[in-house]
Amino acid sequence: MDSRRLLVFREVARAGSLTAAARALGWTQPAVSQHLAALERSVGLPLVLRGPTGTSLTEAGEVLLRRADAVAAELHAAEEELASLAQLRAGRVRLHCFPSAAATLVPEAVRALATSHPGISVGLVEAEPPEALAAVGAGDADLALVFGYDAEPVGLGPLVWRPLLTEPVHLVLPPEGTASSLDALVDADWIGGCERCRVHLVDCCRAAGFEPALRHETDDYVVVQNLVARGLGVTALPESALTAYRHPEVRVLEEPALGHRVVGVAHRPGADQVPATAALLRELVAVVSGG
CATH class of the missing domain: 1.10.10.10 (Winged helix-like DNA-binding domain superfamily/Winged helix DNA-binding domain)
Incomplete structure (x- = not known):
């Protein structure tokens, strides 16, 4: 009919x-x-x-x-x-995001959105980049806040990629010691993070001429820094992880040989035309730009 x-x-x-x-x-x-x-x-x-x-x-x-x-x-x-x-009086955005960004970028962006458009709700799920991208591709999330080392993340497929920022990766060392560069840590015990972080770390160490001895593995940056502070290993962490939590006893050193991490948002084509999704994207950009 x-x-x-x-x-x-x-x-x-x-x-x-x-x-x-x-x-x-x-x-x-x-x-x-x-x-x-x-x-x-x-x-x-x-x-x-x-x-x-x-x-x-x-x-x-x-x-x-x-x-x-x-x-x-x-x-x-x-x-x-x-x-x-x-008119942004209502709406919901499903955001999947890796842990350190969930602790730094996202709260400020969501708070700003709640202030400007209180009718929009944001559902946050913490997820590493492969899972976040898969959720967007399957229609279970609207936005994926993800990262790649020295480039956009792998596995984007048909998703639209919007870079937000580039952050350095730092050496994180125990309070005692004199090492001040990657190539001085040939004999150190290393603490590896998530799978992508471990691969990047190993690649950087190999480029410096040695194979790192990975003694511990955890993607919890609080646990990592507590292990380092107690002299149980050294590690590499991106700046956002150190912004989210900085152990008072670790030494953090700049190390260009560790490269950088590209952070951005992925979404399905056309999703940025949905008013609520576009509004959250704007707030994420504003947080990054300091606006």
Whole structure:
């Protein structure tokens, strides 16, 4: 059943004549008559009786009018809900994000969004880049805040990539010791992070001429720094992890040989046109730019 014809029939029933309905709709009377006739053919029953003073409903017309009123009410509600979304009075954004950004960038962006558009809710899920990208690709998330070392992250596929910032990776050393560069840590015990972080660390150490001895593995930057502070190894951490938490006893040294990490947002094509999603993207950019 054609919903447009159903609403035309509703207007005829409410107006009491084809002419009055045409006037209310801004159509011609023959156009209204054609839609009504097509609707009657589709239901297989007459809906309106035409007379010299106007129209009256048949029993089938009375039944259908009740349904037509319900359809009109639902369509009006849908229009109101869509208007709320378009005007950012409502909406929800699902964000998947790696831990250090979830502790640094995201809270400020979400707070700003809650202030400017309190009707928008943000659902945050902590996830490493492969899982976050997979969630966006599967439609389970709207945005993935992810990273790649010295380049955009692998596995983007058809997703749109928007870089936000580039951050250095630092050496994190125990309080005691004199080592001040990567190539001076040939004999050190190393603490590895997530899989991508470990691969990057090993590649950097190999480029410096040695194979790192990975004694511990954890992607919790608080645990990593506590291990380092107690002299149980050395590690490399990106700046955001040290911004989120900085152990007072570790030494942090700049080391260009460790490269940098590119942080950005991935989303499905066209997702940045959804008002609530676009609003969160703007807030993330503003946090990064200091605005």
